[in-house]
Amino acid sequence: MFGIVHFEFFIVAVFLLNITPGPDTAYIVGRSVAQGRGAGLMSALGISAGCCIHSLACAFGLTALLAASATAFTIVKFVGAIYLIYLGVRLIFTKPAADAPAGDARAPSTPKSLRQLFLQGFWTNVLNPKVVLFFVSFFPQFVATGSEHKTFAFLTLGAVFVLMSMVWNSFVAWIAGSVTQRFSGKPTVKRWLDRGVGSAFVGLGIKLATASR
Numbered sequence: 001m002f003g004i005v006h007f008e009f010f011i012v013a014v015f016l017l018n019i020t021p022g023p024d025t026a027y028i029v030g031r032s033v034a035q036g037r038g039a040g041l042m043s044a045l046g047i048s049a050g051c052c053i054h055s056l057a058c059a060f061g062l063t064a065l066l067a068a069s070a071t072a073f074t075i076v077k078f079v080g081a082i083y084l085i086y087l088g089v090r091l092i093f094t095k096p097a098a099d100a101p102a103g104d105a106r107a108p109s110t111p112k113s114l115r116q117l118f119l120q121g122f123w124t125n126v127l128n129p130k131v132v133l134f135f136v137s138f139f140p141q142f143v144a145t146g147s148e149h150k151t152f153a154f155l156t157l158g159a160v161f162v163l164m165s166m167v168w169n170s171f172v173a174w175i176a177g178s179v180t181q182r183f184s185g186k187p188t189v190k191r192w193l194d195r196g197v198g199s200a201f202v203g204l205g206i207k208l209a210t211a212s213r
Contacts, residue, residue, distance in 0.1 A: 023128055
């Protein structure tokens with residue numbers, strides 16, 4: 001079908017990959033904990049937009065060029081790691097609204113706009129070099145070597161991947177947002193949730209910075 005082979009295995013593999021926690025999941029949980037379900041869903045949309053970029057790049061050969069360049073990989077790796085650590089540190093040291101000084105307009109707990117949430121989710125995904133390598137190593141296994149429609153096959157696989165990821169990420173955002181809503185009246189619990197998710201961000205950033213190709 002359109003040059004795609006073993007499509008059923010692709011579906012199973014994408015499902016298993018989606019349920020494996022990573023930077024995208026951590027970001028969605030972090031935003032849902034900080035601002036609720038809506039923020040988590042918008043973050044999931046941003047991450048899906050990032051996956052669209054990877055799908056397009058894979059279809060037109062750009063990810064292969066990036067994967068082949070040690071310098072490009074290193075730059076993207078460190079930029080992505082710094083960004084994850086930055087997000088994690090902000091969560092760790094964010095003060096709940098109840099603890100912020102009255103009239104302090106600079107309180108870090110100020111809710112982020114939908115645009116900010118979308119862009120942060122987008123960059124969290126785009127700046128993860130492991131996602132680049134995943135697309136360039138995983139997708140070709142499901143495209144027939146002799147197919148005359150390779151680009152269309154890659155785009156189709158990318159669309160399926162994005163759709164499945166969006167469904168799963170939305171589910172994660174809903175669950176995380178529900179937990180946060182339950183503990184919204186308990187600032188101490190929420191503070192420790194923020195710190196836990198922030199620490200996970202920092203750990204993922206360090207892991208990404210030390211990752212080899």
